[in-house]
Amino acid sequence: MITLTDITKSYKMGPNTFQALKGITLTIEEGEFVAIMGPSGSGKSTLMHIIGALDIPTTGKYVLDGEPVEKLTDDELADIRNRKIGFVFQSFNLLPRMSILKNVALPLAYADDPDRIEKAKKVLEQVGLGSKLQNKSNEISGGQVQRVAVARALVTNPRLLLADEPTGNLDTKTGDEIMHFFAELNNKGNTIIMVTHEPEIAAHAKRVITLRDGLIHSDVRQKPHHEPYGQ
Amino acid sequence: MDNKETLMTAFEALLGNKLRTGLAILGIVIGIGAVVALITLGQGATQSVQNSISTLGANLLTVSPGAASQGGGIRGSAGSGTSLTLADAQAITSSPTVTTVKAVSAEASRNYQVTYKKENTNSSVTGAFATYLSVHDDTLAQGTFFTEKDMNSLAKKAVLGATVATDLFGTANPIGQTVQINHIPFKVVGVLTSKGGTGFFSQDDIILAPLLTVQKLLLGSSNIQSISVQATSSDVMTTASEQITTLLLNRHHIKDPAKADFNIRSQADILSTATSATSTLTGLLAGIAAISLLVGGIGIMNIMLVTITERTREIGIRKAIGAKKKDILTQFLFESIVLTLTGGILGILFGFALSFLGSKLLSIPFTITFFAPFIAFTVSSAIGIIFGYYPARKAATMQPIQALRYE
Secondary structure: OEEEEEEEEEEEEOOEEEEEEEEEEEEEOOOOEEEEEOOOOOOHHHHHHHHOOOOOOOEEEEEEOOEEHHHOOHHHHHHHHHHOEEEEOOOOOOOOOOEHHHHHHHHHHHOOOOOHHHHHHHHHHHOOOOOOOOOEHHHOOHHHHHHHHHHHHHOOOOOEEEEEOOOOOOOHHHHHHHHHHHHHHHHOOOEEEEEOOOHHHHOOOOEEEEEEOOEEEEEEEOOOOOOOOOO | OOHHHHHHHHHHHHHHOHHHHHHHHHHHHHHHHHHHHHHHHHHHHHHHHHHHHHOOOOOEEEEEEOOOEOOOOOEOOOOOOOOOOHHHHHHHHHOOOOOOEEEEEEEEEEEEEEEEOOEEEEEEEEEEOOOHHHHOOOOEEEEOOOOHHHHHOOOOEEEEOHHHHHHHHOOOOOOOOEEEEOOEEEEEEEEEOOOOOOHHHOOOOEEEEEHHHHHHHHHOOOOOOEEEEEEOOHHHHHHHHHHHHHHHHHHOOOOOHHHOOEEEEEHHHHHHHHHHHHHHHHHHHHHHHHHHHHHHHHHHHHHHHHHHHHOHHHHHHHHHOOOOHHHHHHHHHHHHHHHHHHHHHHHHHHHHHHHHHHHHHOOOOOOOOOHHHHHHHHHHHHHHHHHHHHHHHHHHOOOHHHHHHOO
16 A cells, blocks of 8 residues: 655755655555554654645655655645544644544535535544534644544544544543544554554554664564554 | 635634724724715815805806916916906897897906905906896895996996895895995895805805996996806707807907907806816825725734744644635635725725715715715725735745744
8 A cells, every 4th residue: 555665864964964754665555553663753744744745855755545646736635634544643733722522523614525524423423523523623632632633633534544543632531532542443444654653552453663763763564554453 | 615605614713703804894984984984075165166056056157268368378277368348248249140149247256355334355346238137147135236327327236146235234134225336336226046055165245236336436448258148048069169169269360269368258168167077186186085994904914924923833734624725815804805995885885974074064965976986885895805915825835834834
């Protein structure tokens, strides 16, 4: 599903160029549950952004579902993000002025889906927030906000779910809940890639890729990826 | 994203910061309001001028002397010539070739100080024929007019305009009283009916006296400043004008009509001149008002630029979940158009209120036309698009990851 070949990414920081990724070659199959680990500055967030079509690599090839991503226009990238990818951001990134329901329906609004409100309601019920539809994000708890963010990522029924430190701001119990939810999704066939620096969170994944200084340091398959979680 | 949804989003965003939205709208309200008020007032003023010109008299032609011309070709100002004589006026009345003229009055006037007891005023003293009333479609409120006999006997009789009568006599009856015009006593025989008209166009601020009396006792010259001619009907205005031209050219021994030493103007000519003058003035004032509209537009642009900077993260989120350039562009463009259109509609109401007060204050007619609001509506939406486009485009072309990282 995802094929990265010799991906590099450099940023200009004043007169210096900072190379965040120094040559990543990686293949991720449909249905995998991958954790990307590494110390801060190792390039794991950058890699996540490139996989999520939010950022384009400086050099290298990225093929997503047979499509060479680096050749797409801004609007085509927006379309890919809308249809194929669901994002759960570290800082949740909900729109504070809108109700939770509208936040979750927003990706479908950009896809011009006439049933967006019904679909958003359904997903919010799945994550256990059916009673908070009209609340704003500052009126619910941190764990609930994270579940809203997950609901928004799932509402388009994307094949690929990307999560950046999905449990970073949560207590252990809520974090575990989110992980169980991810595992269930993975059992249903969704591909999940998450960035984390916590080994106990990464333990939920079937494959753990560790980055160091912009290169892959290790790539360990903990479980075969067809094996349903929890067995 | 469909337009309805985008419009809702724009409203939500604008309601999210009411004070800022209100201030941005205020700029447009003032701009549009000023333009609408000035255009409406200008139209009212034009109307008022037209009304007062139409009271000058129907079917009226005015013959005035041409510019005095020296041999060297230096021309004086129009009307400065002395080419018209009393004999010309009498010829127009009696000539068999002029068949379309009903009444003629030769006139000469100058401003004099006029006193009655302790009251005094400065007014235009006009020497005229006894036919003045019928030539100018004028009537008397009280008393009588002077006659042809009075003219020939140099009678010192005066007929007062309504304003002069009020200024000098208040509510007292002026008939039979004696007023001093330039220290010469004149007996008041009549008062003209008020014609209305305001300010610089008042036709009530006038004193009429027999032409010969005015020429001999006041002006000290036999010059005639104008000959007013009433044509028999409005259909023969052109014919009358041609007949008078031919007659006067003959009398003045001028062969080339282009070198005529007199002008003939109809009421319609005066009307169009005055109308074009007031329209020019209106246009000028509206132009100045348009500058405040421009300032309002720049205010909108400023607000929109601040807004997109503040909401960079929001733009990043929207792009991350699939908003295309067009979606972001329309979202912010809608916001600025909603701002300017709301401002435009409020501005139209504000402008009408302002011009209503203004017209009461200047006592000119208040007319609501659809021209001013139509222009205001078009202009305000155009401002929304023009001044909103740059900020909206800036938002639309942001890179999602940079926008998301923006703190």
